[in-house]
Amino acid sequence: MTNPFDDMTDDIFADKKVLTESYQPETILERDEEIEEYRYALQDVLFGREPENVMLYGKAGLGKTAVTKYMMSALREEVQEREQADELFIHEINCNGKTVFMVVRQLVNTLLPENASPFPKRGLGTGDAFEELYRQLDRIGGTHLMVFDEIDHLDEVDTLLYELPRARSNGHISEAQVGIIGISNNYTFRKTLSSKVKDTLMETEIAFSPYDATELGTILSDRANQAFAEDTCDQSAIRRAAALAAQDMGNARQAIDLLRVGGEVALRQGANRVTDEHIGEARERVQRGRLKNRISDQTDHAQYVLEAIAYLEQREKTPVRSKEIQDVYEEVASACGADPLTTLKSIQDHLSDLHMLGFLHRYERNQGLSGGQYYEYELNLDPEIVIETRKEIEGPAVDER
Known part of the structure; x- marks a missing residue:
């Protein structure tokens, strides 16, 4: 059996650590x-x-x-x-x-x-x-x-x-x-x-205000000159990474992550240089990773609520009222070996927090005197990311729900 690492190369990167969060530049730009x-x-x-x-x-x-x-x-x-x-x-x-x-x-x-x-x-x-x-x-x-x-x-x-x-x-x-x-x-x-x-x-x-695309371009060009081997990173890739990060949060860390992951994508595909297409694919991976981190940062019961809505989303039952979410939430919590929260108000508090954090869309409904006012919820992110993240946290038990 051949060694699984035999064919791995690193022809694109010259000094990859320059694109890591722990790297401290000698000169601060912008x-x-x-x-x-x-x-x-x-x-x-x-x-x-x-x-x-x-x-x-x-x-x-x-x-x-x-x-x-x-x-x-x-x-x-x-x-x-x-x-x-x-x-x-x-x-x-x-x-x-x-x-x-x-x-x-x-x-x-x-x-x-x-x-x-x-x-x-x-x-x-x-x-x-x-x-x-x-x-x-x-x-x-x-x-x-x-x-x-x-x-x-x-x-x-x-x-x-x-x-x-x-x-x-x-x-x-x-x-x-x-x-x-x-x-x-x-x-x-x-x-x-x-x-x-x-x-x-x-x-x-x-x-400290957010960076604009020009400022991020300057920072990325400096990092790219150190991180990549000669002629292995297109200027168009740097411009796209800078523009995407500027449009999002103006965050240098995000822009640098896009450039690093773009290089990794290029290597995996056997390419000899990083292009703007690789940056586009890197964006999806970076966003996915950031969302997983944000989900993992929530309390256990907030995660159970998110997971419940993700299942309802997959079953095409959203937007959905809090009482229906509570029923699925109780199944999820019990499957994880946790005692479910017992009141609808506690579920509604979690839903309100998750909405404020941007995880959920919330719709106000009004059915007049007979039905009154109430909210319905649906995910503001891919349900597969929620379920994948929960699988990583809980293990095989998630598959059984």
Whole structure:
């Protein structure tokens, strides 16, 4: 039997990692204005002064994290050349799924001496964690920039954003200086903060707007020159990937994904170059993958509701009322070994949420005095994607429904 990998080649890609999410470019393109705002916000660090707080806003894939990494690297380098600058420490934490206690504990553990025991997970509270953090900051001294990515996902965020900026003025630290850099996908995040936190932060706000097709074309051309072997990627493919991403979300990550998957499609088809046709096929694959991720992110019962509507859709029984959805939902939940939600109101709440998230179409019906008003629902996506995703999550049991 021949080895299944014998005939695999990689003639198109020269450096595929350039098209991955983890790649950090040496030069940031099409974000000159944001970088200019950023550098002025951080200039106090170079002169040994307390740093300003900075908040970055913008949807995912608009360069907030990449620009921040670039700026932190450049700042570290410049601090080495500045006599007035204190020693600089940069702490990067992703806040998704974390509590304030978990974040402060993580900061403490990065600051503790190597031979010290980690700060305990249990038995002490958030106040204890802050006290230990202040002790360690003063022990080390210097300037500390704390970069909180996805800060809008943090529970009790007001506590963190009130405590840290006031640590020095409240006498908690005297030998160290602290600055906060928050990165949020939510443009309205600041509105959710308490008035006392807003007054305390006095931050510089930097908004990242979606890229247009020209800007995405510049970014993709740069990546393509590094990622693909010579003459293996058509300019038309780059233009199409840029245009499709600009029409959708203006998202660089999506545009880069289209280019990478387009290369994979070309390889699979035995082509020696990436064309705009390959990008078209890549779009379907990328959209499918994104939808699967969004479905997987929903709660178990929301997924059961989606799966129920997908079956009704396949049986051509949609648009459909919530009571009929509930009947199929109960079968789906039971088949998954879960106790179904017992009230129609709970199903209607899930339907309302799924509609707001764009998974469902909702139609208002009015049958007058006799029938009253009610809603009917149908999927706003391919039912096969829902069922495929549910199969991946639940396994063979989905086939039995």
